Amino acid sequence: MTHPADEAWLAALARRRGPVSVTARRALAGGYASERGAERVDLSDGTSVVVKAAAAREVAALRAVAVVPTLDEPVLIAAGPGWVVVPFHDGPPLADDEPVPAAVLTMLDRVHTHWRGKRPRTVPVADAAWWRELCLQRIAPAVDHAFASLAVEVRDWADDPRALRAATAVSRTLTHGDPHRGNVVGGRLIDWGNARVAPCGFDLAVLRAQGTDVATGDPVEDGWSDLAMGVAYLGFAADHLGAARVRELAEMASNGLQAL
Structure with a gap:
């Protein structure tokens, strides 16, 4: 793991809380973890706290979230090139039968607003080029072996004029990019490693795909969001969740396209 010397982030923490020292440490897995x-x-x-190796987009996203004045609690303690220090929230990921906490929905709404x-610098944009790359380079090859x-x-959707028009026309904001149940821990949303500048409906579509009744109310934004996020999760579903879930996401995407 590439992480900062303790002195670097302890100094930042001391400015918030007063002097503290490290008493124990252990590796983490799950939502907090990154590849590094x-x-x-x-x-x-x-x-x-969590000391985490982080790509530039995650560092930039957390810094952008940290300046939202209406958040109830800090999300970033310290950051530097390739690392962040964030609060640790104890507990298991959100179970399938548990409702998404109101605090998560409120946080997303405040960040979106x-x-x-x-556009925060360094956070990638979900535009027409992103959409074509998602379809042609990431998802179609990932599902081709089992779902030809x-x-x-998916390759046809890459150049569908309805999708390309929506990718340009729908307004964007900072989004978490991956607010699934595994990233809700201790009642809080963690892991901004997939943040992107995109319609706020993208985050809502991920929540909706796992049973939360949320939407923007704009049929074009909600349709584009269902299409984009349905496609975005197909590769993971094909590898880990089985054919039934792949079919559900494909139907979500197809219905989203029809709504455009």
Whole structure:
């Protein structure tokens, strides 16, 4: 794992809470983890933080979230090139039969509202080029081996004028990009590693795909969001969730396209 020297982030934490020291640390998996690793670090004041290797987009996204003045609690303690320190929230990921906490929905709404029409630097944009790359380079090859007819459909969607028009026309904001149940821990939304500048409906579509009744109310934005997020999760579903879930996501995407 590439992480900062403790002195770098402890100094930042001391400015918030006063001097503290490290009492224990252990590696983390699940929602907190990145490909380069993350640690839970316990501190002498009885609290814990996550010290995490992070790509530039995650660092930029967390810095952007941190300036939203209406958030109830901090989401970023310290950051530097390739790393972040964030609060640790204890508990298991949100179960399938549990409702998404109101705090998560409120946080997303406040971030979406604050950044509407603006782009934090370094956070990638979900535009027409992103859509074509998603379909042609990532998803179609990922599903082709087991779902060949679906791969053909995804390739067709890449250049569908309805999708390309929506990718340009629908307004954007800062989105989490991956607010599935595995990233809701201890009642809080974690892991901004897939953040993008996109319609706020993208986040709502991910929540909706797992049973939460949320939508923007704009049929074009909701349709584009269902199409884009339905496609975006097909590769993971094909590898890990089985044919039934692949069919559900494909139907979600197809219905979204028809709504445009």
